[in-house]
Amino acid sequence: MNANEKFIAADAHVDQAAIQPLPNSRKIYVTGSRADLRVPMREISQADTDTAFGGEKNPPIYVYDCSGPYSDPQAAIDIRQGLPALRAQWIAERGDCEALGDLSSDFGRVRAADPALDELRFPGLQRRPLRARNGANVSQMHYARRGLITPEMEYVAIRENNNRRAYVEQLKASGAQGERFAEILCRQHAGNSFGASIPDEITAEFVRSEVARGRAIIPCNINHPESEPMIIGRNFLTKINANIGNSALGSSIQEEVEKMTWSIRWGGDTVMDLSTGKNIHETREWIIRNSPVPIGTVPIYQALEKVNGKAEELTWEIFRDTLIEQAEQGVDYFTIHAGVLLRYVPLTASRLTGIVSRGGSIMAKWCLAHHRESFLYTHFEEICAIMKAYDVAFSLGDGLRPGSIYDANDAAQLGELKTLGELTDVAWKHDVQVMIEGPGHVPMHMIKENMDLQLEQCKEAPFYTLGPLTTDIAPGYDHITSGIGAAMIGWFGTAMLCYVTPKEHLGLPDKDDVKVGIITYKLAAHASDLAKGHPGAQIRDNALSKARFEFRWEDQFNLGLDPDKAREFHDETLPKESAKVAHFCSMCGPHFCSMKITQEVREYAAAQGVSEAQALSKGMEAKAIEFVKAGAEVYRKV
């Protein structure tokens, strides 16, 4: 089961399936104010509309791209070497950190010196770990509060805008057809953002101000220079996280790296390595060195391994060493369950499913064993000092989240949330970036209460929720029970949605499960953005729907979140290439295709001199009436 024994670093390679560009897609880069600030986007080209429908030349569509260099055919991918350190120069230029002579953590040094691990160890360049110079603070929040716009901030601003303004201007400048495309593609329903403050265009200064006030975070450890900056906050695109990681019962380093590359291919904005099995340290090194997205961890998992699984034997010293070990590897955010206070634990006794957070149950056990507050809480300011020395962001863990509908929104959960709000203030005092983890299992009508309380008590620090699952009765389908809750809470203001796979509650997800989980959460996050009225969010929907209406099958597949699956489903009944240009599909067949019939109606209109372009364009009601009259007359003549 555990393939670690067979894993040989020298043979490590990434799955070819994870490094092919997606169909009809090309990676482009938008350059910012400096030559080394190149922001990736994915361009999806489209076919021309069939001449029967006007033969328009459809413009390409640009979408947010998490996949890093893997989907760039120009990039040389060798996971034994890791990714280029694109941020190294930006970090160095700030002049506030130093390269250490050796790892600062005891455990890190022991692992580095162990020859038995040579075969497993990441074989690429070992950079010297960076740390803030004495007394310095290298967090993006610190820079933001001092009024500095970092390259990271500029990067995320460009990334969030998806180059929309230039794109639309270019379209409009290209003539009447382009103007019409711009109008159709950019038309969007006014959303309801429940008091968010989403600007029409994201500026670097807006990013800075949001990070400064704690309403968004840019997780980017100075020891993870390979990462492409991204932002998490309610006024930005809703993000998703994919969990990977081995357990004592399965998966190897190679598999975990593959899950990471696979996750980002399908749209994972961040990846959490939740490994609890063997060689956690080495697995993490491989993942970080090859990850263009922020990596999060739950350091208490590894600390527990160090005391052979005996929660009560955990100490601040072991935990502190683990934080430093991971910070120097480059982990971008740490889940820290510092809100599990002694007084909340009894509140879980009347629960149906007790404490279901692994970290929460470990800390509860520790608290009970020692009958005092956990070292996470009592040493919280020392943790902040570590976080700011590397720019690791907090993900304040919801150790007391409900594990069943029965336990939703109970006193233990809401008590902890209040404490997380207090800890947010402490972290902010240190200019340390913070997001807050949220539930869990919550019926639909109780979801908004979670969001409202979080916004109030944590002062709009980004919320990062797991689901929530809206019912307990569908094991095997919890990506869906939770995707419902995720879409809703994302709409209400959650900044990042932690995915749930179909294997939730049942087993360790494999690559297929990871993909299904990610696509489900991408669509939920996107549904949130549409409902919030996030500027430009509807472009992709509009483009895909236009392709659908015009029977551009290939474009319909390619504009979707999972072109491979869409094509596979289509081809099950109509596998022939000619079916890809057919004006119907197997659902209805040619006679019953409503879109085909509608097209026919429009053709009659067009024959009468009312162009489809005119008929389609906005505000053409007068023409539309003419169109019917014209159409009706045509029919009458017959």
Next chain:
Amino acid sequence: MNANEKFIAADAHVDQAAIQPLPNSRKIYVTGSRADLRVPMREISQADTDTAFGGEKNPPIYVYDCSGPYSDPQAAIDIRQGLPALRAQWIAERGDCEALGDLSSDFGRVRAADPALDELRFPGLQRRPLRARNGANVSQMHYARRGLITPEMEYVAIRENNNRRAYVEQLKASGAQGERFAEILCRQHAGNSFGASIPDEITAEFVRSEVARGRAIIPCNINHPESEPMIIGRNFLTKINANIGNSALGSSIQEEVEKMTWSIRWGGDTVMDLSTGKNIHETREWIIRNSPVPIGTVPIYQALEKVNGKAEELTWEIFRDTLIEQAEQGVDYFTIHAGVLLRYVPLTASRLTGIVSRGGSIMAKWCLAHHRESFLYTHFEEICAIMKAYDVAFSLGDGLRPGSIYDANDAAQLGELKTLGELTDVAWKHDVQVMIEGPGHVPMHMIKENMDLQLEQCKEAPFYTLGPLTTDIAPGYDHITSGIGAAMIGWFGTAMLCYVTPKEHLGLPDKDDVKVGIITYKLAAHASDLAKGHPGAQIRDNALSKARFEFRWEDQFNLGLDPDKAREFHDETLPKESAKVAHFCSMCGPHFCSMKITQEVREYAAAQGVSEAQALSKGMEAKAIEFVKAGAEVYRKV
């Protein structure tokens, strides 16, 4: 592709996979006021709790059961014979209908006389068609308005209650443990039903009053005596519909019957036969004779086949003959797109995706061709006369529903909805049962407007929605994009959710797709019921969560909507039978299992004389504090 040629009626049989009882499940019947009124339910037995956790004897759980005789090992299943006519006596007793000498529809008689169809034709007993005696009205609404409680009404009352009162009383009478079970299982969050009027217990009189005022329908054609009555209304459990049916491009009669039995096995409350391919008439006969759930159709599809797909050649006479043909076969509800008025068609000209309802586009084409209102609208009262002669319910079709986010909630859609409200009044004038179809593609923040307008304009006639899909960008995952919208609109008051399968927009669903669509919609409907606070809805969640917490793996699988899938996922990483009693799963392994750790904490407490039972029961905060104190002391001694 089309296997009809190979289909031989004499060889027809149902897939064995569709007639096995679900694991640990037994069909029970609750008898009503007369011996022939036996309402099926599914009893799921549970294992005892592990002795390490107290060794409790967990009671069985009862769930709503749509699967008909197929899941009853006592029943002799032969699809060539069809199901027993369980309602025949009730219908006959009312004395208001007559058995006709022959079929009343021309088309029906032609098909019946065609020897070329002998091989295909349903070979079981051909009952003489029933029709209301001259001037009579055999609709459930008519009886309800006259103050009659029919056996059908009593049946659905028993069915909706799921025998909960007797179950809870029995539990409570069985001693302290039973009392505790009753408390845990029945604990439920107060919901938010947005003004619904859901009683704590459904009485037959309540059913009658809801049907009388049009707020619920019981679709049960007098020519479908095989059907087990069910009710659709916002004050009842949220229902789901599964669409099946062949197209010109695929599927045979045998496959369609299998899809029906497969659909109801997984929870389809009604099934729509949307066949547009060959032998529609014969396919429908097979389906109805074997269906214990109401069957819906869209008669215009078959009418269109009769004019070789030329919409403009449709006539009232052809349509009328089709209605009678299908009504005499036993179709329980008809989708009729009578709201597609001439003046709404031009409003679709500025749409991105035009008219996407097949029925809507057919009628729009007819209207344009003839430049007058459709025969569905102009002959609406004559249609009502047919409906009441057989008790076919209207499903007033939303021919102008939006086919993209772009087109959501536009003037065409909302104009049609208003007309459907007016037609509801006309139908009600004839005491004909009505539900209203709804969209479609709608972003989350615009869903509630649909529900609110429908409730107002259609005076709480049941809403029956397709999804809605909350984004267009995920072809291949539209069961999920729509499951999100379905759960929400169900919460807001939609009475029945029409499923969407993963193949939506791409192809004809196969059996796997049908199952995934159904499970997705069952969980969405259930999430709606939880959010509405439907009495007893949370019992199954509570039971499953208790099983999960106690590591009763088999019970966790069996209480879920899809035991097979849950077991399969679990077994992928831990296939051994011994793993089914393990106190952990492959997600975390033994060390990191939060539930295991929580159990350990409770065990310490139990060792100090605070029983788990006490600790778990509601309102035990004082005990909980004692529990921690006790637990803490234990740990201190170590």
